Amino acid sequence: MDIELLKTFVEVVKTRHFGRAAENLYVTQSAVSFRIRQLEQSLGVDLFIRQRNNIQLTAPGERLLPHAKMILTGMQRAKVDVALANSTHKQLTLAGTANIWDAFLQFGIHKVVAAMPGISLVAEIKTQQESTRLLLERTLDLAVLFDPPKVDDLIAKSIHDLAIIPVSTNQCSDTSAFFGNQYVYVDWGTAFSLWHAKHFKENSPPYFRTSTGRIALDLIVQCGGSTFIPEALAAQMIDSGILHHITIVPSSSREIFMVYHKDNEQVEQIKMLVNLLHQIR
Template structure:
């Protein structure tokens, strides 16, 4: 299949319309329409519903999203691998949950660069379920996630212990903020706390909620390493008697993915996990 068809499909999904996708891809809208028609004919189903508001995915389109991402990713990885001469630096493709890339992944890569570790590094920031699926498919060499996934062919290492603690602004304790730290956190939260989840403001992005709380006030659950400096400065305080929740970080990789590049990366990653005093976001 022409990889441009999958790229065009994903661009339309992201842009929300054929017209905007055409602008982003630097092609005409007629070209985009033709690509979608070709793709739909190849798959034997309709992928988009077009209306005045733009374009939305059909049920078949929603099911095709992960396939399209995998197709594009596999193609990019193949190009990267084949573009290197046989004596080139080893390559490593690592997937990371959104909440873990900064500063853990940033500082790990910085350390590898400072030490002049010659690695062709490819970092993929995705949601946990997609990372695990791509790891199972061999599209990723390793992943950083908050939940262990045990498989017979996977190595699972506990990288660091993190906690989610309830804090509030010392200036204004309201509104209640709810940060979605994943299904496991929500299950623990609902099981332990007698009251419903905070509904004053809800998001799945911790840095956004933290900025709102520091600016306007409020309370919610945040990672200890993130709020440590604000607790020390007196801007935030812990809510007395509130339960804590475990939020560990795991490194997962396939047994067949063990390589010199992965060993270098793992060593630097473990060093950074021990030396980072707090996380900025």
């Protein structure tokens, strides 16, 4: 199957627009339409429901999407592997969720790179579900996650306890004031959700919810408010007086895990990387 057809298919899915897909691929809109027709003809199915300004995937299109992404990822990795074949470098692919990059990995990835000069590191943002799938497909070497999957083929190592503290743009005298000050709820994973429900079920519901700590932090700085945020991410703003650590409200923490496939051939490099990430503070 032509890789360019799959690239075009994934780009149309991402943009939901043939014209914008054409711009991103540096081809004409007619070329995009022709490629999609070629792909549909080769598979014998319609991949999109074409409506004006509303392009949706058909059921076969939904089924094709994860396979197309896997093929494109595999091809990209193959190109890198071939390019490294004549060098002494090895390649490791590392993925973390957006929250883990913001709150943890960004503070130590430079140390990892400096300490592993013989490794070509590929670092990406992936969701928990996508990381698990790629680990099982053996197209991802390591994933850094809050909630490690309970799968026999995957090994999970605890590498860090992330302190998550209550912060606010106002000085809050009690818990009610904290939650009443435009509280922003961040989804820090299953364990945090259970802890939050247990301790604060009587308080006012949040006026804003997000899955990303960076969004919450930017929002309360711009508009005022309260949220739970990793201490490392809020430290400078607390020191400068932009935010206040509300100590009267309980703090939480999240355990961070490094996950890899038990049959990964680069186990020595993985163990080295686990040790390096364990040193991030």
